[in-house]
Amino acid sequence: MSWLIVAEKDLAAKRLAEILFKDLKVLRDGKAKFYYSQSKKAYVIGLKGHILELDFPDEFRDWRNTPLEKLVKADFVKKVKEIEIYNTLKKLALEAERVTIATDYDREGELIGLEALEIVKKFNKNVKIDRVKFSAITRDEILKVFSNPTEINYKLAEAAVARQKIDLLWGAVLTRLLSLSAESKEVLSAGRVQTPTLRLIVERENEIKNFKPEKYYEVAVFFENFSAKQNFKSKDEAENAIIKIEEFGTVKKFEKRIFEEDRPIPFNTTEFLSEAAKFMLPDKAMEIAESLYIQGYISYPRTDNTVYPESLDLISIVRSFAKSEFSREAEIVLSQEKIVPSRGKKETKDHPPIYPTSVASRRELDKDEWLIYELVVRRFLATLAPKAVWEVRRAEIDCGISFSVSGKKIVERGWREIYKKEDQEDLPELYVGQKLKVLKKELKEKETKPPPRYSASSIVKLMEKLNLGTKSTRHEIIKKLISRKYIKGNPFRPTEIAFSVVEVLKKFAEKITLPDMTAELEKEMDDIEKGLKSEKEVVERSRTMLESVLKSVEVKDLKELKIGAFKSKVLGKCMCGKDLVLKYSKSGKRFLGCINYPECSYSIPLPQIGKLTVTSNECKEHGFKILKVGGKKICPYCNYLKWREKYVRKS
């Protein structure tokens, strides 16, 4: 009989095994990997996070034939998601007499452990079970918790189950409702995290659309090496001011100040994604980070921590870069008398911030991998580099009217030599009483600008601030919004259908469009953990709310959806005067149909073979949007006429 230790992931399993056992062997069973100590007859296996997945029973699978009122009340089933792990776990369970759950010590971790336990127990009823809870995989901590194992905290796991159920219920019911109502081929999804995120993007776009620019007037004076500006609300004021400007200005005040700009904080996932998203979509950045981690180039990329642990030998890591492409940057760090790392506000113990774990050369990696690797290395070195020192200058100059002007000049580049180029603003050294010749004066009419669209970089940070999603899911949520065709470009612009989805949901299910739903859920999960509420109670209450949401939906609320789904696909005008849009029949055939169907049943057939895209050009003769079908550009109406001619001749 043996001892089985179950960790959340391979990384954790490996580290646990190394600390606990001296005679380690790595074993493989198909794709699954685990560690074995012969002397202790112990196995350590790393899961892949959740190995079971919540779903509805098969009878609810058909969207069209499942009334949503029934889906709200549906039961749940658990499906095996990681069959390889499942099979290995089964084998190891059969010969185990003791199982120790060593998954991460948090809600999801407790549930992931419980899932493994359910599988173990299914094949070995009499196994002895315990649980170890650690917040860092360090020698001391691990030895301590393993000498004093505790029990599974079922309430903690139940809180996670409530989240799973509520997310699936709301997500599935609303997604089906939206998708079926739109009569569009695309899935229109909704969820506790994606919908509030989408609403932010949509509402920002509305702000931009409704933005009324206000005029203002900028008066500028130009001296030999610099210029000064002042803004006025009214044109009169500005014109009066510019008249007053004399031939010479006098320096009334001049101040210099030294400003030390601190280093950037160590990378956690959000910081990393936000920086990487400036040149790559977050999802891709995360995928590459994952691959660099697997290859041993960087540390674990999923972390909330922004403080390097004491145990990390930062200086050795810097030294390892002394003979690399970053030798100059490493030298800047090493030349300091004392090397002190910067630190962020969030400190957790599970993983360190993201740092390079080995030195790579450009040749070893592909282009995108190198971009991410370089970002991580430069950021790491910057967190250990000297501060940047600026000289900030400020002057007041009187030339009939008074101008304030400031500038900044970098004195010691410090970490900016390594990580980010600085923007300097010129202002020369001046002295009080100095006369300056006015070379030119200028009045410009300007307009206030609307707020900027959210970019991949800014939305990741905003999501974190609003507690939407987690470090491991935010990039996936963004990818989902893109793949659902809700948002486009970067910065993100919502599509027509996104406006409709948000508008419609706000009408009868506003709850799911706001971050409050997550906040409430968090609170309920706390209550479950504390034993104040049961998982069942919380889920039932949520079902009831979703039920009343369904009851309050009116057909007219959903009409907008159909219009929105087709708005971007208006391809021409119908005989009846309404819009002709791209539609799909039940059997999946595409055609041009009237948006006013069933009142108007006019339609135009389309070629069925080849990828179809809508171009922005129009047919000069018929006004129809030109389509690209299988690489060929056609006007749907011209195409129809040709087709009819052929058909008529034949018959």
Next chain:
DNA sequence: GCAAGGTC
């Protein structure tokens, strides 16, 4: 074909 959360 639905979500979000882990993980590769």
